[in-house]
Amino acid sequence: MTARALDRSGVEQEVAQLPEVPAPRSVAPQDARAMSKVFFDRLAELEEGTHEYQDVRNTLIEMNMSLVRYAAGRFRSRGADEMEDIVQVGMIGLIKAIDRFEISREVEFTTFAVPYIVGEIKRFFRDTSWAVHVPRRLQEARVELARATEELRTRLGRTPTVKELAELMSLSEEEVIEARLASNAYRSSSLDAAINSDSEDGEAALANFIGAEDPALELVEDFQTLAPMIAELDERDRRIIHLRFVEELTQSQIGERLGCSQMHVSRLLSRALKKLREGMLSTR
Template identity: 75%
Template sequence: MTVAAISQAGTDTRVVELPEVTDPRHVAPKDARALSKLFFEQLTVLEEGTPEYQYARNTLIEMNISLVRYAAGRFRGRGDDMEDIVQVGVIGLIKAIDRFELSREVEFSSFAIPYIVGEIKRFFRDTSWAVHVPRRLQEARVELAKASEELGSRLGRSPTVKELAELMNLTEEEVIEARLAANGYNSSSLDAALNGDENGEAALADFVGSEDPAMELVEDFHALAPLIAGLDARDRQIIHMRFVEELTQSQIAEHLGCSQMHVSRLLSRTLKHLRESMLTTR
C-alpha cells in the first residue's frame, strides 16, 4: 500500500509514492536499509513541514531504532537503565537523519552510529560528573588514577607530583590541575546542614547563588557572531529567515525566487561551514 504525496521543487510538481510501513519498529534491518534509502530520496523532494514530510522522517526514525539498540548495547553494565540510554541514543539518530545526504554515497547505518554513540558518551560524560569539567581534564583524571596506582604499587608509598608528571609525560602544573579537577567528580548534597551553624538549620544551598541557564550560550554566541558576520549577504539572509523568522525552506525559496532544492543546498553548505569553523575555534 502507498500514500500519494504532492512535492514541489521550484516550479516542478510531481507525485511521490510513499510506502506505507505498518509497524516501522519491527522492520528487519536488511529491509530497513533499502527502505531508508527510498525515504531519504523522498525527503529531498517533499516540502518540509507537510504531513508527508513528517511521515517520511518519523518512519525513518522508527525503522532505525534497531541501530540505537545495537549501539546502546556497548554501554551495558554502566549502572543506567537501558531504556534511558536508548532514549539518549535516539537523539543522536535524529541528528543523523537530519544531517544525512545521499550524495555522501555511504550507508546510513555507517553514518548514524558515530552520532548515536557520541550522544550516549556525551550523556555519560555530562551526568557522571558532579560539576562540568573540560573533557581533557576528565581524561587526565582517569590517567592520573592509573598512574597513581601503578607508582603506589611500585614504590610502596604515595607518589609525588614530580614522579606522576614524569610517568604521565605532563608538567607538574598539569598534574596538580588534574588532581583539582578530580574533586568535581563527587559532591556533597546542597541540603546537608553545615557544621558549626549555631541553629543547626543552615544548609550549603543557602550560601550558593543560582545558575543562569543563559550563561552556557554566551560562549557559543560570542564565537558564532563573527562567523555569521563573515558570510555574504545572501547566506546571512537565508540564515536569518530560517532561524530567526523560522520560515520553511519553501517559503525562503519563494522569497528569493529560486527552488527549494537550491535553498536546501545553500543552507547545508553554510551550516557546514559554520559548524567546522566553530569546532576550529574551540
C-alpha cells in the first residue's frame, strides 16, 4: 500500500470515529450545538474539496437547519407564501457561516451563525421586496419613516403631520414626502387580483377598475381643431369631403354627383386634404 493510500485510510478511519448521525436534520438543537463542536474540529483538519471534507460539511449543514427555521420565524408576518423562499435564503446564510466559522475563536457557532442567516434574509428583502426599484437612500428613508410614524402616533395619539415627522427625522418636509411616495413602490398587486365588487359574481379583477388611455380622446381633440378649418373651405370642397368620408362614396360616384370626371374629383380632394393636413400640422 502506498503512502498516499495509507494517508487516505487514516483519514477515513478518523472520519468514521466521528459521532454517528443517522438523521442530521432530526437532531435536537441542544444536541446539535454539542455535536457541531466535534465536527468543526474535524473539518479544520480535513483538506477542503475532498470527499471527507464535504461529508462533514454537509452533516454540519443538516444538523444546524434548526437555526434557519428559528431565524426565519422572525419573519412570519411576511406570509406563508414567502416562508419557503425565506428558509431557502436563510440556508445560504447558514452555509456562509459554516464556511467562515473558526473554532479557535471560542465563540458558540449559534452566536456566530444567526447574524449571518438573518443578514442574508434581510438582504433578500432589501433587494427583491420593492415592486419598483428606488434609490437605496429612499429605501432606508422608508424604514426610518415607518419607525418615526409609529413613535409619534404612540406619543401623540394621532397620525403625525409631515412637519412633525420632518422634525423628528431631521429631514426637510420635501424629503419626508418623497419617502412617503417611495413607500408606494414597496408592494404591488397583480392586475388579475380579485377584489370585492357590486357585480353579481361578487368579485372582479383589479384591471377592470383601472382606467386606461382612450385613443378616441385624441380624435376628439383632432375633430375640434379640424372643424373650423373645414368651415373655411369653399362649398364644393366641403361637399366632396362629406361625400367621400361621411357617405363613403368612391371618387367615381362623387364625379357623377357633381357632373365632373373622377380625375377632377381626385385633384380637388387632394388639394383640400393637403390644405387641412398643413393646418393640422401647424397647430401641433
